[in-house]
Amino acid sequence: MKRDPRRHDLGEFLKARRAELAPAVVGLPDGGPRRVAGLRREEIAVLAAISTDYYARLEQGRIQPSPSVLESLARVLHLDDDQRAYLYELAANNEFRAPRRPSHPRVQPQLQRMLDDMAHTPAFVIGPRTEIVAWNAMAAALITDFGKIPEKQRYYIRLLITDPAMRDLYADWEGVTRLAIAQMRMHNTNNPGDVRLAALVGELSAQDEQFRRWWGAHDVAVRDTGNKHLRHPVVGSLYLDWNAVTWAADPDLQIIVWTAEPGTPTHDSLRVLASWSADSSRSTRSST
Known part of the structure; x- marks a missing residue:
């Protein structure tokens, strides 16, 4: 059996x-x-x-x-x-419950438009396995250009483990990574035996001893709200609040929004970053 x-x-x-x-x-x-x-x-x-x-x-x-x-x-x-x-x-007794197994989450056009309208606010959409399925220009400027990463490799937890730039970006990289692992476990409680999650965990466990140890600790946490200290290569030190909002049209997806209190240096730095991002985008378009 x-x-x-x-x-x-x-x-x-x-x-x-x-x-x-x-x-x-x-x-x-x-x-x-x-x-x-x-x-x-x-x-x-x-x-x-x-x-x-x-x-x-x-x-x-x-x-x-x-x-x-x-x-x-x-x-x-x-x-x-x-x-x-x-x-x-x-x-929970699963006798009458069908397992929920998200396959390839897709973002509806109206959600992408909403992200794009947030000109000074970094935001991206994340799935239960930490797959990044949508983002705006500010998220790309703040974290990384997600569009340059192949879709099959575009997992936030994978970036945290394998990309040296992410280790430099987060002042508390270990705390951020351990929390992301705990959140991934929590948000996949209803996906027992998920093939894509198992493949991701297997890949990262083979590559990184720290990930293997932290995943094996079976820590859990809800992805809801918090704050982060980032060391950005363009605008320097940032102290940001983040909130996760579940997308009603697809409860497997959450919108992660980064904000700073008005009047703070970080709030001003986000404006500078937005300007820098717009200038970079114009330069890219004019050179193609």
Whole structure:
């Protein structure tokens, strides 16, 4: 019988969270050196008031947990809101739910027009696997010229891992990359066994040891809002806020919009960048 990929992911997630917990965090004595990091299976089982065998089968992806067990595990493992939501989504009963597997997201013309009308605001459209499917001139000027990247390679996470310029662009490259990986895992909860995601993860895992380790940590985060410090080669240091807006016509797509508070140096720098981008575009057109 083929194993449910959701249950496999659930088991791996539980193991990763168990490995992060120190005995003192849950009120247990240290007890000296341990062969593996974190708590033992039997310790989690006792704290969650379930049998060790039951918990072992959960980590092995062999059984479907009950709601009461999920609540106990979320409490025992000290899960935050995003981790709790991910746990419950993985454990959801899929008997009557068709798996959602986005293939090749496409942007409708009206969405592209909206992006293009944002003359001073960098914005791009991202899919669950971090595929970049649309962008405006300011996003290209701020981050990279996405149009020069072959579509099959145009994944934000791939750029973060493989493009040295992206490491220079982000002041906190590691934090940005780890968050992007956690968001990618979270936003693909409903895509178990997705072939394109598996190929991307396999490629990056083979190329980069850090990606392999961070993906294996099973961290999760919702892509919603935040801020970034960028070191741009043209306009220098930028402190930007970003927001993710889900596109109602295709919930698999999110619009990422970068803004700065009016009156700040970053707000002024975006105007300079917009002018520079327009000049570069005119120069390109006149030379062709």
